[in-house]
Each structure stands twice: as structure tokens, then as C-alpha cells.
Amino acid sequence: MGRVAPAGAVFLPRDQAHRVLQRARRANSFLEEMKQGNLERECREEACSYEEAREVFEDKEQTDEFWSIYKDGDQCEGCPCLNQGRCKDGLGDYTCTCAEGFEGKNCEFSTRELCSLDNGGCDQFCREERGEVRCSCARGYVLGDDRKSCVSTEPFPCGKFTQGRSRRSIIHIGEDASELEQHDPGDLGPTESSFHLLGLNRTESNSGEDGSQLVRIVGGRDCAEGECPWQALLVNEENEGFCGGTILSEFYILTAAHCLHQAKRFTVRVGDRNMEQEEGNEMAHEVEMTVKHSRFVKETYDFDIAVLRLKTPIQFRRNVAPACLPEKDWAEATLLTQKTGVVSGFGRTHEKGRLSSTLKMLEVPYVDRNTCKLSSSFSITPNMFCAGYDAQPEDACQGDSGGPHVTRFKDTYYVTGIVSWGEGCARKGKFGVYTKVSNFLKWIDKIMKTRAGAVGSRSPTEAPATRTVPTPLPPHAGL
Template identity: 35%
Template sequence: MLCIMCVLAHPMEFTFALSLSVFIKRERAHHVLRKRANYFLEEMLPGDLERECYEETCSREEAREIFKSQEKTAEFWYHYKGDPCKMSPCENGGICQQYHYSYTCLCPPRFMGRHCENGEFVFNSLSPLPWFQVLIRSHRGYEICSGSLISNRWVLSAAHCFEAVNPHHVTVGDYDKFRRDQDEQKIAVLKFFSHPHYFAEHYDHDIALLYLRSPVIFNEYARPICLPTPSLGRLLTQEGEIGQVSGWGATRYMGPSSRFLLRVRLPIVKQEDCIASTAKMFTGNMFCAGYRTEVKDSCQGDSGGPFAVAYRQTWYLVGVVSWGEKCASEGKFGVYTRVANYIPWIKETIIDNDGLEDSLIATL
């Protein structure tokens, strides 16, 4: 016999409770218990862990043990917890993006890992992240082009970027262009210099210098890139040399620009093949890079950005993103301004404008 405690209330007045001891046979008691379990959705079958996970609180690790399959676990977890980004799983300023039933964390440049949990790491001289890259914006904050930091006051970019709009300021140490990064620096542009022989119709001499109002504070996320000598520049732009292109440009032809700073490695193409690939004028001030069939290339929005080559543990700026026909089109390549051809002009411009800020302030 089993003893069951029952609490009864008066059906009309609800003024008192009566506790009774009711004795029934074991078989009847089991029947009552089974019905109660059904009503309250409690676990009925011993070892029914899947049902337990649906009916009680469980962790993702427990769910993975129960459902075995990663896909089934992800599907269950999505319905179990809802939007996976709702609980902000990404650490250290990472941005959560939902992907089917799961999510991915877009980490700031100094963090990595599934949840951006692996602490800060130090970049070496050959860091894959372009710490010399800047984003150039208009006075309204619209992005114009990219550029490369070559000193604490000078930025190298493309002349075609400034045909219709003047550069207003640059952001250094930028990664997410829609959110201010921790180490980001915003600095006004005091003056810019397009090459005097820039020819817009053919993009010849497509190079420009920007002088910043105040110096960049160098740190591990903001450092200048080296310029090659003319002879080293020729060496580093030979056919087959691999360079890195980076920017916030579109990831496909006519597509939207990227929110995050992206990079791609591209081989330099033989000059004769560059000339044969286009009906446009191709001069000795240009080189081209890319793949004939592989979908990798610079694209709209990358203009003015760097084509950098690593040589003896140092990055050198050998090219500036200039022009192209569509993006990653078969048989077409991205075209870059040969920086080495302009080393004398760069030096002359910088020397001639030494103390530029003082002279401009004096005329105000």
C-alpha cells in the first residue's frame, strides 16, 4: 500500500483545507502517478534525455551530447533559445552575425577565436593586417578612397579619387568602418597634391599625396609602410611576385562595399599580358595583378589602397590601386600605379612642403 497526501478545499466557501491520508493499492497508486506525470509533462521514460532537454533547462554542451549531430543540435538550439545573437556571445567588441541556426563572430583585428576570446596579440613586422592603411572620407563622412601611411603626416593615394571631391579627414587603425574602433585615430587633411601630370582619361600618373593636420600617433595598429627605391621597386614588381591588396571595397562587381577591412593576395602579371588583356591605354607607370580565372581581385571602393609586397621581413608599398574592368572578370586584371616611378616626386613634394602647416596658419 502507498500513502498519498491529499489537500481538499470546500467547493463553495474555500475557507479551510483538510488533510487526509488515503490508502490505496500499489497498482492503483502507480496509475495515478502515471497520469500526474503525463499532465505535468515530467519525464516518463528513464534515460529519455532528449525529452529532458526539451522540458528542462539544459546547456548547449548537454544538447550536443543528446542530439549527436551538430546540425540537429544547432537547429534545436535555435528553436530552444531563439536568436543566437540575442545573448551577445561575442567578446571583446566582436560583432555577432546569425548564420542559419548558428552564428559567427566578426572579431576586431586584435582578437581571434570562436567568440573573439583569445586576448590581444602583438603584430610583427609581417602582420597580415595592413596597419598602414587609412580610410579617406569627405567632409560629410562619406568614404572616398583608401590610402597608405608613409610617415606620421603623409598619406599616399590615387589622384583619380579627388577629381570630384576633396579629402576632408582620414581614419587610421580602422577595421569596422561603421563603428569606431578602440585604437582608431581621426585626423583632418590639411592639403592634398595630385601628380601634376595626372591624365584622367587614361589614369596615367594616378597618384596623390595627402598632408595631415596633426601627426599620427604610432602604435602596433598604426605604422607607416616603407617605400622602395626605384631598383627595389622593379625587383618587387616582376612577374609572379605575390602582393597583398586591402580595402573596404565591394566583394563583387556592382556589389555593396565591405563593412570590414578585407585583404587578398594576388600575383603580379607579365607586362605583355597586361597590355593584351585590355583595349585601354596601358603605360609603363602601371602594372597589373590577379588571376585569369580565380575570383580574387581589387574592386570598386579599393581605389588608392596599397599593393604591398613583403621583402626581407618588411612590407614595401609597390603599387596603388588605380583602375580595372569589372572585378575578377575572366581574362582581366586589376591595374596599379607603380610607386617606384614616383619616388623622386614624392620626396620633392614632401621636402617642398616641410613646415606647410606653419605657412598656412600664417596666411589665415
């Protein structure tokens, strides 16, 4: 027989026994099988089955929600659903219920109408901020109640219809509005031929090319009444138009820098459609100040842009209204990707012909940049773009210089270019070259916000004022 252990070695004192064998009282332990399921009793104190959990909740959806977490942990831990999506745990997985405007496993994709899709629904400018569309409007418009439409606050709003390197026809400002080179428009120095650049006579036809057959603004059609209300014309002392311009506001005209060397004195006319008859809308304005970009390069026509300030304000009316200035990013993403723009002017109707007596307009397609560069014998800088036809006899020509290149978007016209130069007019395989206005919108805005008196401008009756402040060369993309 085995040896019997002493009683003291088998039995422990009461307090020690409770410390070793103590067991928590089960929830609802008295007649528990007769009571409704209890989560604490069924699944916390011991492992439970799905059926036991179902007894607790008595609802399949609540049971499934609990069971998915109970069985394999909370898959929603860490908030995997983005953009305020709601997470629902599952067995080894989770499901996101996305907020309005988002989709995807984690609500990572926006379904909103951002700017790349129908301009975000905006009438005019569109930009994206934190996954949201923000619409805004050009000067003279305010956002409508829907925060997308633009409502005019003026009777004649901008951009609306109111019912060889031949020069398409030069003042000087750096990136800071205080960095100005100013010239008295009453005395701009020696008259410069409008047909010579880089030592080449661009009015001469190439060998075997009959300039008289080039029917062009060259080409185009007459502007109907109210169709080209932003057109301005620079007129010399002989009362001859020599360059065009674009009305930006009641005081400011945009033109090409090279135009400012083509007359000793000039005025600006607006409202003209036919130079041989008066229609009652024509107005002549003296120029108070001219400002050309400080980095204008005479040899290449880089930075070919200038702004004129008038002595007296333009009275907007039928046939006289400004074109809209766009926002830079929006212009480059939306306007410069349109198929066509519109140029207008009183320039020559063919390469060796006379200036047109009527204002003409021409729709010209934008040209791919690589095609543009390959077509030209001269440098196409980042401040230029090409437009026109490589075979059709339609183009801007001499006398159109400085004039408007505008682009239509939803029935509003925006300034996108300045007629600058071209190799002849309407030559096969050659395009018109335009100053890219979107590169200079901040520059233009600074000038328009600077009062003439604040920058030391002088009256045309006084000696010419010239002041140049050197500006550093910013980096450019490779050509």
C-alpha cells in the same frame, strides 16, 4: 812553301790585343767546379741547363719558378690576373691565385653574394658598387654590426605587421618639388562619380554577366589585428569612405590622383578595421595639403598618384604604422619580380555590391606585362602594372581606389603600387591595374621633404590654392 808574314802583322800591341780579346772574369773562377752553384756563373755568363739551375737553388720550387722565366720569358708581365690576384709564371703559361671572392683563369669572375644571389645577404636594400655588395635600410632602420641586417630605431617601424575602368576609387607636381598644383581638400569642386571613365559605365555587367555572382575586396579575407596597419581611408562629409590610402609617415598619405575629385571635403581615418564598431585605435585627421602629379591624365589614369599632408601627426600604435618606401632600382629588380603582392581596402565585395564594413586583404600575383597589355581594352602605360587573377573571382574593386599594394620581402612590406583602375571587378580575363610607385619615389621624397608652408599650401577653411608649373614630357618606353 808559303810566304811568311812579317811579325808586326801577326802580333798586336798589348793594349789593342786586350780590346779585341778581352773576356770578363768568370764568377768564382778559381776552382769553380768545387764550389756551390752560382747563378751568375751558371746561367748568366753562359746558357745553363735545368740541372745546373737546380744546383744553384737546391730547391725544386724555386728552380721551377726561375726556370719558367729563364726559358721562355715572364708570362706574368703585364699583370694578367685581375681583382688583386697573384700571378705565378709557368712554361708558356701562368697561374693566377685569386683573392677571396673571385675565380677564373684571370680571377675575372666574382663568387661573392652579389644582389642577384639571395639579395647579397642584405636584409633590405642591396646595390652593387665596384664588384662589392652594399646593403642599406629603409627609413627608421640602421645597418647592424654585420653590415647586412637592418635594426629598427623606432617602436613602430615601417613595413611590419603590429599584431569598364571602375575607379578603384586627383593633386599635381612635376619632377621638381617646387612644381606643384595644390588643392584645398576642403573644397575639391564638383563631386565626380566614382564609376565613370572614358564615357563608359564600368559598374554595368557585360551582356550575360551576372555581377551578383562576382564575390570579391572582391574575394580575400578580413585583415587580422595588426595585419594592415598602413591602411588609410578617405572619408567624405557624409562619413562615407570613398577611397583608400597608404600611410607613408606620421604626416603623409599616398593615394590615387583620381580620388581627389570624389568629395568636396574629406578627412583621413587610420586604424579602422571594422566600420561598425570602435576598437580604440581609430583616428581621424584633417588634411593640410593635397598634391597630385602634374601630368595626371583623367582620360587614361596615367600618373595616377597623389600625396596628402595631414594637419596633425599620426600616433603610431597597434594597427597603425607606415609601409616602407623602397629604393627604385632595388624595388624593380627585387620587389616587382616577386610572385605576389598584397592589396587591402574597404571596397565593394562584388562589382555591384555595397562597400565592405571590414578591412579586407587579398594576395594577388604579379602579371607579365605583355599579358597585362593584351588583356586590356585600354592603354597600359609604363607607369602602370597589372596584378590579379584572370579566372578566379578575386580583385580590388570600387572603393579600394588609392589603397595600398604592398610587397613582402623578408618579413618587411614595401609600397609597390596604388590601386588605380580595372575593367569591372574580378571579370574573367581582366586584371587590376596599379600605379607603379617605383617610378615616382624621387617625386614622393621631394614632397615629403618639402614643408607645407614652403609651397604655399592653404588651410581647408581658406580659398583653394592652385598653382601649376608646366613640366616637359620625358621620353617613355614604347607601349
